Amino acid sequence: MVRGEAELFERTAHLFAAATEVSCAARDLHTWSVAHPTAPEREQAVRDTNVRKMYLPGVLFDPALAGHLRFMATHGARIRITEREINETILLDRRIAIVAGDSVGEVRSYTVISSPDLVQGIQSLFEAAWAGATDLESYQARFTELGAREILEQLASGCKDETAARTLGVGLRTYRRRVAELMELLGASSRFQAGARAREAGLL
Amino acid sequence: MVRGEAELFERTAHLFAAATEVSCAARDLHTWSVAHPTAPEREQAVRDTNVRKMYLPGVLFDPALAGHLRFMATHGARIRITEREINETILLDRRIAIVAGDSVGEVRSYTVISSPDLVQGIQSLFEAAWAGATDLESYQARFTELGAREILEQLASGCKDETAARTLGVGLRTYRRRVAELMELLGASSRFQAGARAREAGLL
DNA sequence: CCGGGAATGGCACTTTGCTGCCAGACTGGA
DNA sequence: TCCAGTCTGGCAGCAAAGTGCCATTCCCGG
Secondary structure, three states, X not given: OEEOHHHHHHHHHHHHHHOOEEEEEEOOOOOOOOOOOOOHHHHHHHHHOEEXXXXXXXXXXXXXXXXXXXXXXHOOOEXXXXXXXXXXXXXXXXXXXXXXXEEEOOEEEEEEEOOHHHHHHHHHHHHHHHHHOEEHHHHHHHHHHOOHHHHHHHHHHOOOHHHHHHHHOOOHHHHHHHHHXXXXXXXXXXXXXXXXXXXHOOOO | OEEOHHHHHHHHHHHHHHOOEEEEEEOOOOOOOOOOOOOHHHHHHHHHOEEEEEXXXXXXXXXXXXXXXXHHHHOOOEEEEOOOOOOOEEEEOOOEEXXXXXXXXXXXXXXXXXXXXXXXXXXXXXXXXXXXXXXXXXXXXXXXXOOXXXXXXXXXXXXXXXXXXXXXXXXXXHHHHHHHHHHHHHOOOOHHHHHHHHHHOXXX
């Protein structure tokens, strides 16, 4: 059990360096992937390592994150998106598991597990979740082909649904269905919140 | 008649430099006030000149604009906010009027008027609008005392109005009234738009 | 103490937004 | 051709948001 990312990194750096298979699930990557960007000299390392990463849909909306994901993807990492709530977890070579706990204030505690049985169990859960997740590409395709751009424009224009639907040449029901999908993707439960998040993610 | 701000500036710089009374109405100041920030050596000039500026409420929400306004205000300029739609207009010493026309593509045309009768007419319109506008300070006070911060928090949280009202300890009607005022202030006609603008203005 | 203006919040009502259901159109594969 | 899966959009019903009206309360100057 370690507290804070700094300590986690210090203690596990050698494990990461030696790993040939890294599986990672995360809600976002503000925590550490961004704080510790992959250095150029590590590109080869990424390529040599079997890297799998699984995120919540929200990551698609952070420009910095999206860039990072694209970088990882072009260097051999496999990225998937899951709809389900997941705990942040890292698996190394099927021998080490790192599970994030609750954050107490600003610091987050991490549990490093090496017990084979436990790691095995966690690994199987990860595999199940991985199997149920969607590849980043197809997910992105689904998003872009959604016509999200147009929908967002209409929403941001402040016009009412009926007007927007007519402008886009689509039925009212369909327009609202799109808005609902978009809001789910943004993790928003009100239109105000959706507007704020869309803007936050630089989608406007 | 001149096209584009560059040309306008080139041709009118000497007029601005010599003016002792500058009255200005604008929807925003992306156009020129920001593009041509007041240089330090002009502080004294601002102080010596009788400067009046009139804007739409929206300007309060752009950090850069707000900063500029504060700068101008602390250096003797009088700033007012008007609810009415206004055309961008500049009046110099009651002898010269500059009226912005429609923008054709990226370039905006400006009409520089020196005819005393015309200028006199425009000046009177400006005075009328000015008289009906609100001082920046009182406008800002109205905004801050509104408890906008709390309202915005609730809106951004995505909860429903009833919950938000209960959280803030006010009636549903009052909460919605506040939201409506806020939306008017933001110039938004839908909550999505309000969310986007609030975020855009850095209010979240 | 009193009167007037502003703020509040309850109530009723309209509008707008959200969603389940279902029928019809479209698509790709057997 | 037929079938199954997907997408669409109309309809209905409901939830949420927006608004006018008005009684009540609060505050402030007279």
